[in-house]
Amino acid sequence: MNPTPLPKALGRGIKLIKKGEYDLEMPNSFSFGPTIKDYFEAEHVEVKQTDVYGIQWQYFRLVFSGTVKFVIMDVHIGRSSSTILAIVSQKGKDCMMGFLNMTNMALPNGLSFDTEWRFNSPPIAASVSLLVKDSDPKWVSYQCPYHPESFRRAQSYLKFFIPLEMQESRIRDHWITPSDPVTTFTNEALGFVVDISLPILDNFYPDKSIGSQAATIKAGLEQKREREVGITKVVDISSGAYYAPAFLSTLATTVEIKKRLPPGGVKWLFMRSEAKEIKNGRMSMEVAVYDEHMDLVALSQQLNLVIDISRAMANKQKL
Known part of the structure; x- marks a missing residue:
């Protein structure tokens, strides 16, 4: 049994059920949810925020290969950043829940400074x-x-x-x-x-x-x-x-x-x-x-x- 190709395993081939709700088949190779980018591009064209810059996930139950439900709900839609809630469930039980922060990373939106932070133990040099x-x-x-x-x-x-x-x-x-x-x-x-x-x-x-x-x-x-x-x-x-x-x-x-x-x-x-x-x-x-x-x-x-x-x-x- 050969592994599922990586792009497919990472969430392509999603079936839209209704706005913000999807079914997807989790491959046996490993299980990861779909990206949020397509949803945001379709539902919030006016804000142009397709970059995820923050994710907070809580895991309740294991997700097994097979059909899972993926639900996306708007929490806050702002001019420079937005927050959405994503819920992954299987067989009627919530398995994962996460808040995702959206923005447009191409736009400068704040101060930047070099903190000069470095590794405590420098990595081995590589070419x-x-x-x-x-x-x-x-x-x-x-x-x-x-x-x-x-x-x-x-x-x-x-x-x-x-x-x-x-x-x-x-x-x-x-x-x-x-x-x-x-x-x-x-x-x-x-x-x-x-x-x-x-x-x-x-x-x-x-x-x-x-x-x-x-x-x-x-x-x-x-x-x-x-x-x-x-x-x-x-x-x-x-x-x-x-x-x-x-x-x-x-x-x-x-x-x-x-x-x-x-x-x-x-x-x-x-x-x-x-x-x-x-x-x-x-x-x-x-x-x-x-x-x-x-x-x-x-x-x-x-x-x-x-x-x-x-x-x-x-x-x-x-x-």
Whole structure:
């Protein structure tokens, strides 16, 4: 079973039921809601605010593959910015609810100052021109093999580049590019990007062979050797669906979009995920996304529930 193409999985093919209400089929590859841009362009032409710059999501229930209902309601329509409410439900129960802030990023609307903020731990230097050739001596590429039942199947849509130099356990740095050569990152995909980092949690397991930075480096080097002899695994049914003691389920997330990407999108983004605290089954995390010039593109704060895989599998058997 091949993965659903990324643009389709991110929300195309939506069926309009009535104004502000849609049905969509969530693919088995992963589940993300449609963009808000089309709705705003159709219903509020006069304000010309098609850029999402702020998102606040609360998650109540898991969304499974199949039909979901997506409802959009106006909260406030202003001259320079507006707020809408989006609700995702399935089988009559609300699963997700979020406020989205809209504006036109092409228009200057406030003061700007350089705060001179920098990384506490500088990222390892990288050359995008060398990453394109998969030949930067300080980074190794890794692509997660696709498995139709894996909780990490969404990561197979990207090629990750991992620093060969070990970092602090609380940090995961990545350069990312779509695994499909014709796909690019647009602003509409940033909600997907901030939720797709390789797992920080795996750095803290006693068994470092599972999904830690060290394990990912080892896997990336093995993939490189396989490519050199003509072996490339995209669909890997034998890889196992749940290869970790636990995984994260997002309870709440906020996303600030700081920059409008070019209309055609970009091929490369840098992302740093950093755990602030892992305690009592919850992890607080910050994700920062930059373009290839290291200009800030998006910031996300996330509260995640740490779910034991064995318990999740037991619950799945009961469904």
